């Protein structure tokens with residue numbers, strides 16, 4: 049089980065790419081798929097590496113990101 | 121696992137119709153988070169501007185009024201004076217606040233009215249198609265200055281924080297930005313301070329937020345973020361201009 053989890057709300061995302069730019073772990077990319085609004089949504093490439101920092105959520109204008117952190 | 125970041129209750133379920141990478145969505149979300157965190161959502165009335173965010177009343181999960189272009193501070197004045205226990209915020213773009221609404225904002229600030237202003241500076245008229253705004257930078261291209269803003273012809277930009285900082289009235293004036301996650305956090309702190317000052321009945325707070333308009337800047341969202349970092353924030357200095365509540369102590 050990964051420590052943290054990032055969920056992309058695919059149909060809320062507008063494929064702006066800001067999360068791709070600001071993810072410190074560089075684990076987000078824009079998918080080749082097309083969502084219901086015609087955008088290429090963000091997808092997480094390597095969930096294991098997510099540190100749960102929330103940068104992708106903070107910079108997302110929609111917001112199309114949901115971040116879960118492991119309970120400590 | 122615990123959900124730490126998610127769409128705040130201060131936003132409705134209506135999806136925002138802004139362009140991809142537009143700063144308005146980020147700024148809406150910050151305000152919406154604060155409505156919940158400060159537990160003021162049920163007694164807050166927001167004032168929506170005319171501009172791209174004219175439909176803000178559909179997005180904020182609190183009471184909203186949408187007055188005539190630029191008149192937000194006048195409506196906020198009446199609302200707050202008649203209902204001092206409401207929390208009132210005026211959300212305005214640079215065309216709304218610094219062009220057609222210049223008189224209203226200057227006098228509300230001079231009178232130290234007890235409400236909070238969120239001033240979204242994207243250096244352009246977004247909604248109407250990218251025309252010159254009072255905040256358009258020298259030499260910046262807009263649809264009405266296709267060869268760049270010639271200050272001899274089109275005049276010089278207005279720096280709203282600096283202008284209002286010449287008045288005795290305002291309690292709090294800050295300029296921030298939403299072009300990076302770090303600045304998003306700083307903006308949230310600043311707007312929080314603005315609301316707290318109002319809740320303590322201390323007076324007028326204005327937070328200017330530099331915001332991306334990728335569509336009318338003719339840039340990608342990432343290029344827009346870099347442009348704020350490298351160009352716009354050099355002209356519009358990101359700093360706290362005034363916090364009179366600190367000086368009191």
Ligand SMILES: Cc1ncc(C[n+]2csc(CCOP(=O)(O)OP(=O)(O)O)c2C)c(N)n1
Nearest residue numbers: 170171172189213214215216244245246247
């Ligand atoms: C009385 C009046 N004059 C002019 C307009 C046209 N108009 C609509 S939005 C706008 C300016 C919007 O620019 P800004 O406030 O910077 O907001 P943005 O769209 O960039 O968020 C203007 C001039 C109007 N709606 N009403």
Ligand code: SF4
Nearest residue numbers: 071098099101102104
């Ligand atoms: S939470 Fe941080 S590390 Fe995880 S995907 Fe988002 S930006 Fe990347």
Ligand code: SF4
Nearest residue numbers: 061062064065067108
């Ligand atoms: S920042 Fe938000 S809208 Fe932009 S690509 Fe990432 S998830 Fe999608």
Ligand code: SF4
Nearest residue numbers: 138139142172246333
């Ligand atoms: S035109 Fe500019 S300000 Fe308006 S929604 Fe599009 S990006 Fe945002």
